[in-house]
Amino acid sequence: MAGSRGGKRNREEADKYSVLLPTYNERENLPLIVWLLVKYFGESGYNYEIIVIDDGSPDGTLQIAEQLQKIYGDDKIVLRPRAKKLGLGTAYIHGIKHATGNFIIIMDADLSHHPKFIPEFIKKQKEGGYDLVSGTRYRGDGGVYGWDLRRKLISRGANFVTQVLLRPGASDLTGSFRLYKKDVLERLVERCVSKGYVFQMEMIVRARQLGYTIGEVPISFVDRVYGESKLGGNEIVSFLKGLLTLFATT
Amino acid sequence: MTKLLEWLLGVSLVGVAWGLVTFDLLDLQLPAAYKEVAWPMPVYLLVVFGCYSLATIGYRVATFNDCEEAAKELQAQIQEAKDDLKKKGLKM
Numbered sequence: 001m002a003g004s005r006g007g008k009r010n011r012e013e014a015d016k017y018s019v020l021l022p023t024y025n026e027r028e029n030l031p032l033i034v035w036l037l038v039k040y041f042g043e044s045g046y047n048y049e050i051i052v053i054d055d056g057s058p059d060g061t062l063q064i065a066e067q068l069q070k071i072y073g074d075d076k077i078v079l080r081p082r083a084k085k086l087g088l089g090t091a092y093i094h095g096i097k098h099a100t101g102n103f104i105i106i107m108d109a110d111l112s113h114h115p116k117f118i119p120e121f122i123k124k125q126k127e128g129g130y131d132l133v134s135g136t137r138y139r140g141d142g143g144v145y146g147w148d149l150r151r152k153l154i155s156r157g158a159n160f161v162t163q164v165l166l167r168p169g170a171s172d173l174t175g176s177f178r179l180y181k182k183d184v185l186e187r188l189v190e191r192c193v194s195k196g197y198v199f200q201m202e203m204i205v206r207a208r209q210l211g212y213t214i215g216e217v218p219i220s221f222v223d224r225v226y227g228e229s230k231l232g233g234n235e236i237v238s239f240l241k242g243l244l245t246l247f248a249t250t
Numbered sequence: 251m252t253k254l255l256e257w258l259l260g261v262s263l264v265g266v267a268w269g270l271v272t273f274d275l276l277d278l279q280l281p282a283a284y285k286e287v288a289w290p291m292p293v294y295l296l297v298v299f300g301c302y303s304l305a306t307i308g309y310r311v312a313t314f315n316d317c318e319e320a321a322k323e324l325q326a327q328i329q330e331a332k333d334d335l336k337k338k339g340l341k342m
Contacts, residue, residue: 028342031331031340032328032332036327067340067341068340070339071339111328114320138310138314141315143315143317144315144317145316145320152314153311156310156311156314160303160307222317222321247253248253249252250252
């Protein structure tokens with residue numbers, strides 16, 4: 001028993017998880033998310049690194065990141081900043097280039113995604129050998145905090161339309177808390193052309209097209225940015241445009 | 251095949267079948283009952299789908315989990331993190 005446990009440990013240690021954190025003006029949240037990541041990865045024993053991709057934040061996010069690097073080590077906190085805000089897809093490409101792990105975790109740096117789910121993602125991935133594991137707010141005990149009725153209605157409505165039109169085989173397409181095998185993420189980012197919410201949707205749709213397997217883990221999404229209208233008319237219109245584009249082209 | 255093409259194909263097939271039965275295009279001499287039932291089918295199915303959609307979305311909104319515990323836990327951990335980082339020398 002002890003012998004086989006030792007063998008399993010070795011295999012686990014051979015896996016390394018690179019967390020990509022694209023940041024823009026996250027001076028307040030970055031230390032907190034890093035602390036949580038260090039806590040949960042530390043407890044789980046998995047090998048990891050955190051790659052901070054700061055897009056020239058004017059609020060000093062990079063300076064905070066440098067302090068964190070001194071505290072936790074530059075093997076654990078890797079800084080790969082860029083000169084200006086260049087978008088998520090290119091941030092992933094940039095991050096992948098410098099990732100030394102064989103798995104990549106993408107997540108938001110604003111604490112809406114909680115690192116406590118990462119060990120669950122990893123466990124799920126190992127269970128099914130999945131090419132990607134997606135955090136879902138819509139199934140199991142997944143959920144949200146801080147959303148009013150309007151936001152919930154729009155979210156569920158949009159998801160329903162997406163399910164009907166695209167039949168994607170995943171319950172949460174606009175979510176951005178995911179674990180990918182590195183080569184899978186590389187291939188998918190190459191092929192995706194959309195922006196914003198639709199980019200995350202396109203990743204899942206293309207993954208299905210290429211025959212990749214997708215696992216799901218329920219997550220809680222804690223929205224702390226109160227009062228900010230993140231789902232205005234413009235966003236809904238561009239979402240629908242993107243959805244119809246995917247409908248017509250995939 | 252794109253999803254759009256799948257839908258167009260599906261709708262065409264259903265449309266042709268409906269047209270055949272309703273307007274007796276193949277001169278099959280089907281009983282009148284078939285035609286009577288088939289004729290309003292498209293509208294009927296749309297209405298059924300509409301009701302299903304509303305019911306499903308309504309149900310999902312009503313049962314959308316509110317993660318109170320998660321929010322509380324996060325608040326507590328944020329405080330813990332700030333204290334610990336200050337100890338470790340972080341200047342925020």
